[in-house]
Amino acid sequence: MNGVRQAVGALLALILLTPAVGLSQTQSTSGATQIGDTSTQSPDTSTGFGQQQPNPAATYGGFSINALNSANPLGEDSGPLKWGWLSVRSASFLQYYGSLNFSAPKIQPHNQITRSSQFATAMVLDHAFKASHFSVQYTPSLFVTNGNVYSNTANQTAGLDLAFPMNPRWTFQVTDRFSYYGSQRYFSDISISTNYLTGTSVQQNFLNGPGSVMVNSVGVPVTYLWSPRTTISFAPTFNYQYSTGAVLSDNASLKALYEGGQFTITHTLSPTRSIGVSYLGQYASFTSTSPHAGPQSTAFLEDLLLTYNQQFGASWHFNLGVGASNNIGLENTANTSNGTLVAVNAAITKSFHRTDFTVTYNRGHQFNGFITSSASDRIDVAQQIYWTRRFSTITSVAYFKTTAALPPSESAFYGAERVIFDLTRQLSFSASGYYVKQVGDGVFVASGIQRYVTVGITWSPQPKTPERY
Numbered sequence: 001m002n003g004v005r006q007a008v009g010a011l012l013a014l015i016l017l018t019p020a021v022g023l024s025q026t027q028s029t030s031g032a033t034q035i036g037d038t039s040t041q042s043p044d045t046s047t048g049f050g051q052q053q054p055n056p057a058a059t060y061g062g063f064s065i066n067a068l069n070s071a072n073p074l075g076e077d078s079g080p081l082k083w084g085w086l087s088v089r090s091a092s093f094l095q096y097y098g099s100l101n102f103s104a105p106k107i108q109p110h111n112q113i114t115r116s117s118q119f120a121t122a123m124v125l126d127h128a129f130k131a132s133h134f135s136v137q138y139t140p141s142l143f144v145t146n147g148n149v150y151s152n153t154a155n156q157t158a159g160l161d162l163a164f165p166m167n168p169r170w171t172f173q174v175t176d177r178f179s180y181y182g183s184q185r186y187f188s189d190i191s192i193s194t195n196y197l198t199g200t201s202v203q204q205n206f207l208n209g210p211g212s213v214m215v216n217s218v219g220v221p222v223t224y225l226w227s228p229r230t231t232i233s234f235a236p237t238f239n240y241q242y243s244t245g246a247v248l249s250d251n252a253s254l255k256a257l258y259e260g261g262q263f264t265i266t267h268t269l270s271p272t273r274s275i276g277v278s279y280l281g282q283y284a285s286f287t288s289t290s291p292h293a294g295p296q297s298t299a300f301l302e303d304l305l306l307t308y309n310q311q312f313g314a315s316w317h318f319n320l321g322v323g324a325s326n327n328i329g330l331e332n333t334a335n336t337s338n339g340t341l342v343a344v345n346a347a348i349t350k351s352f353h354r355t356d357f358t359v360t361y362n363r364g365h366q367f368n369g370f371i372t373s374s375a376s377d378r379i380d381v382a383q384q385i386y387w388t389r390r391f392s393t394i395t396s397v398a399y400f401k402t403t404a405a406l407p408p409s410e411s412a413f414y415g416a417e418r419v420i421f422d423l424t425r426q427l428s429f430s431a432s433g434y435y436v437k438q439v440g441d442g443v444f445v446a447s448g449i450q451r452y453v454t455v456g457i458t459w460s461p462q463p464k465t466p467e468r469y
Contacts, residue, residue: 077089139158217238217239245290277306286299324342368412
């Protein structure tokens with residue numbers, strides 16, 4: 001870790017000593033929009049290094065607000081359900097058919113055949129002022145099983161963004177993300193969302209309960225334009241997580257508080273290449289009612305990366321970050337896990353004429369759907385093929401495993417195949433098949449296999465991807 005920090009210090013000195021000649025002239029001609037020309041987006045503060053941060057998309061005044069659980073920008077609303085700042089962006093109905101088979105040493109085997117219906121929508125309160133942007137997003141979903149609506153199966157996701165440039169060099173943003181996944185929750189998405197114009201990827205959680213999980217993440221990134229090619233950003237972060245046991249009758253619960261910040265420096269070498277340094281430090285405290293599972297004490301978690309981003313042409317992005325991930329147990333307990341690992345954050349995205357392809361690999365502290373103080377290895381692969389103007393397929397495969405020095409070590413494999421047929425410009429039909437195999441601690445993450453299929457209708461007036469034919 002000391003060697004990595006020395007290398008980082010040398011790179012920081014090289015970046016910050018880069019002459020800022022011409023900055024004042026550039027500002028006088030471009031005004032606040034100059035901030036949007038920097039080579040990095042505001043850092044994601046919700047999941048550490050679990051998301052890729054490559055070359056930026058076009059930003060609004062130097063910042064970018066993405067749609068919830070997506071790598072794509074929120075964008076303007078073009079649908080008919082809009083009333084001033086408020087709009088309904090999408091609505092869907094899905095029918096689930098699946099089988100669950102859970103088993104672990106500390107719980108009774110659990111076998112279940114599931115037939116459920118899901119209703120979901122996305123609502124947005126959004127307004128772009130002259131030099132700032134305010135947005136509230138809310139995406140609730142409700143499950144109906146055997147004709148009954150259960151309150152503990154209602155999944156909720158919400159987001160708040162407030163961003164504005166304080167002057168041509170300084171940009172300030174407040175971001176809050178809240179998610180609640182009730183027991184017996186189901187998933188109907190691929191493992192990763194990718195913006196192929198920018199090379200940005202956002203991972204999705206695919207672990208199945210049946211315990212509930214609540215997460216609230218707050219970040220306040222402040223970005224400074226050091227020179228026309230160098231951007232410095234610091235984001236204080238606060239993260240609260242709470243989960244119940246895999247079997248509700250056990251009354252097991254686990255909560256975690258993460259307090260820290262992320263510091264990022266990015267330097268543009270050319271319009272298609274950039275280098276940088278990213279550091280995330282978090283003080284984490286845990287409270288568990290189970291003495292056998294989950295982290296038991298406080299810890300300090302560190303992730304340090306040297307990054308390189310390259311764009312080849314208009315549709316091929318390569319992103320690589322290498323560094324160290326450190327876990328320091330602050331209390332001498334039996335579950336304390338100390339050590340330094342090699343941290344990696346790598347991705348390749350490519351958009352062909354009729355195919356989009358993504359592969360990402362992450363090693364570091366990231367959220368995979370359960371509370372832990374351990375780093376994890378995760379790989380995601382996704383491909384979408386546009387067979388005709390209306391017909392497309394998406395294939396998604398993902399795997400992760402925690403790198404805990406002490407057992408148990410959680411892991412999960414996920415595979416999905418989706419078929420999409422556009423009935424109209426705003427209405428589409430989809431059918432999907434999913435397979436999830438997970439290994440847990442038997443208390444907060446159950447071990448077992450889930451297989452299910454979905455069919456459904458989705459209404460979305462938002463712009464589609466460019467025509468491939």
